[in-house]
Amino acid sequence: MLALFAVTDAGRRAAAEVGAALGATTHPLDALPTLWPDLDGAVFFLATGATVRLIAPLLADKRTDPGVVCVDEARRFAVALAGGHGGGANALATRVAAVLGAEPVITTASDAAGSTGLDELVGLLDAQVDGDLAAAGTALLDGAALVENLLGFPLPPLPPLVGEVRHTITITDRTPGSERLTAPEPSTRAPESADSRTGDRRLAHGRPPTRARETADSRGTRLVPPTLVVGIGSARGVPAQAVTDTIRRLETEHGFDLRAIRAYASVDLKADEAGILAAIAPAPLLTHPAAELAGIEVPNPSEVVRAEVGTPSVAEAAALHSAASFGGGELVVGKIKGDNVTVAAARVRPRGRLAIVGLGPGAADLRVPRADAELRRASIVVGLDQYVDQVAHLLRPGTEVHASGLGDEEQRAADAVALAAKGYAVALIGSGDAGVYAMASPALQGAGDDIDVVGVPGVTAALSAAALLGAPLGHDHVLISLSDLHTPWPVIQERVAAAAAANFVTCFYNPRSRDRHWQLGAVLDVFREHRPADTPVGAVRQSGRPGQRVWCKPLSEFDPTEVDMLTTVVVGSSATRMVGGRMVTPRGYRWA
Structure with missing residues (x-):
């Protein structure tokens, strides 16, 4: 509110x-x-x-x-x-x-400088903090803090590291001194090469350079995100203290910080087990049917447990099953046997993040605020060079840019997906709306369920053109691209004929190019067979950009040679009219 x-x-x-x-x-x-x-x-x-x-x-x-x-x-x-x-x-x-x-x-120092601040990292990770948060935040902004992202979270861009390290910020779910026992090797999450343009020697994933970590006067702050799902099995009537003591062994014997526990899980037969509920309170207990847990492969199954509750594993299977509901995970502590209780822990695996961002027609005030937020959130931005230039001022220091020229759309999409799959926070950008004749389709065709995808809508060409023309899309309408690079021309002809016969308002993308100069004229001839001669045809060139031009002519007079690839063309239905110099398609019913 x-x-x-x-x-x-x-x-x-x-x-x-x-x-x-x-x-x-x-x-x-x-x-x-x-x-x-x-x-x-x-x-x-x-x-x-x-x-x-x-x-x-x-x-x-x-x-x-x-x-x-x-x-x-x-x-x-x-x-x-x-x-x-x-x-x-x-x-x-x-x-x-x-x-x-x-x-x-x-x-606020980080926002004023356009950098990622420590408060933002803590908030993104929902982390508990050990150490001097103020000193760590100051060092980060000064480019004197090394971020050890031991768990491989998709972090936003970090301020470039300059000079000597005076503070180390470690993202871990382990207790002090045990982090490096299980830290992922650099090859599993680290970039293949550093980006010389950013000069950022901090690794966004994996472990940082040894020499930086060994700086004599560096101080440390630990960020502990909720990464662990703890599975619990027990005999009926187990005391709460027995459950508490066994859970504590995750820390005393295995080095995991109990503040990293995200959820507890068990078989549904234990949903009312008083000892478990008391031991984990106020946290809820996630429960699963035995039949579901029985289908999960675990390292320590038990036929005795299967005979008792219908699944060969409760603790390990429940931990893995619940971790999967959070996006997937791996068992990091196998079954620990306590006094009539068993405990296991799975770590929720951080997933790479791909934001597919539509930038709108070009004007800054027609770009949605969420697009700006996602551009600042991404550590890597992938896009057409001219679109990258358009938003370069929004990118934070340390952002890695992968820009390429016209014609490389599929490769850009593949690169963005591959980078997200390695664990990075990636923004793939395009003009208009990324889901309309743009980058979302090729990207999502190649994206698996191992990454998180965020779609950011943009004002597409049909909408920006319609707003300038009046209200031509006030009733049913269709969008058709006249480019035959990905769709054979005979297929396009069939769709045009269907739209014309069905009396749809029709908006044409990619209407005319230097080498594809006759198709728009042929299309308009099809519409002339189904529309009155005075049917309005509107056109907008460079919508929302310098040199914008808006014009409208009757179908019988519209000249295709005035159109190019930077133009959007809207052909009205038989009900579309010019009212006060604007195209208007009635909604088709009367207001009560």
Whole structure:
């Protein structure tokens, strides 16, 4: 929930503009204490001093407090006052400033510098922290912290490492001193080569260079993410203390930090086992039918257990089965036998991350905010060189860029998937919407279930062109590409004929090129057989970019030679009309 607070007429006017744009409501100041627990963000149209006095008694923890933004009376500045990164105030200040034409004021060091901060890492990993978080954060921003990503998480870009290492940040689920006993070898997760352009000597995956780790005066901070699923089996009536003692052996005998436990699991027959429930409280117990657990291969099956509960394994199988529900995992501690209880642990395996991002038609204000967030989240950005240039200013220091020219679409998609499969956080970018005649299809055709995929929609050419033409897509419509690079021309002809006969509004992508110059004229001839001569045909060239041109002609007069590959063409249906110089297709029914 986003709430706005204003006390002057000028403040209320500014609040009304922000509220209309961001879907927020203005409230009286005396409602603040009641609203505070449910707020995600708050914008005060007050002086910073007054705002500080209002919120000071309500602040509790930067991890849970809402982001607070303050706007001055002249609406020149939107100041991120509290909860800058974790509470979202920095992002909120940027959005508010965009609405009001103000300047966002952001003082959080990492965001002001455009770098990844330690708070962000902790939040992304949902990690527990050991050590001096402030010193580690300062060293990271100074380029003096080495990040040991021992578990291979897909991290965002990190500030380039410069000079001597004075702090080491270790991402681990192991207890101090035991991390390197099971750390993955560099070949399993590490990049094949360093990127000389970034100068970043920190490894995003695997173990860092030995010489850096051995810096004499370096200090350490540990980030402990929830990676472990603990399976539990027991006899009926097992005491809680016996369960607790056996779970503790994961730490005392195997070196795992118990704060890394993400979930507990067992067979469904143990869903009401009081000793287990008491030992793990307040955490819930995930349970699975014996038949499901029986199908899981484990290293230590027992026929005695099978005869008793219907599966040869409870602890190991439950740990692996639940880890699979979190994205997959591996058994890291086999069955430990306690006093009428067994325990095993599986580690949820971090998965690479592929964000497929549509950048829209080109104008910055037509690019969705989530696209910007994903570009900052990715440590590697893959895309057409001209699109990479378009968003280069959004990329954080340390981001690795893989740019290539026209015609390399399939290779770009394959490269992005391969990098994500190695465990990186990758953004694959394209214009418009990545799922419409763009990069999402070739990427997802080659992507397995071993990576996480995030799709970011973009304003596609049909929508951006339609908005400039009026409302030509107000009723049923189809999109057809006239490029025969991937679709034979006879197939395109069949689809064009069907769309024309069915009276669809039809939007043409890739309508005409230097070598493909006659097809659009042939297509329009097909439509002339099914449409009145005065049917509007609209065209938009370079939508949202410098040199934008918008025009509309009757079907009988439309000249295909004015069109090129940078143009989108929209042919109306028989119901489409010109109203006030704009294309309008009625919705087809009357308002009640």
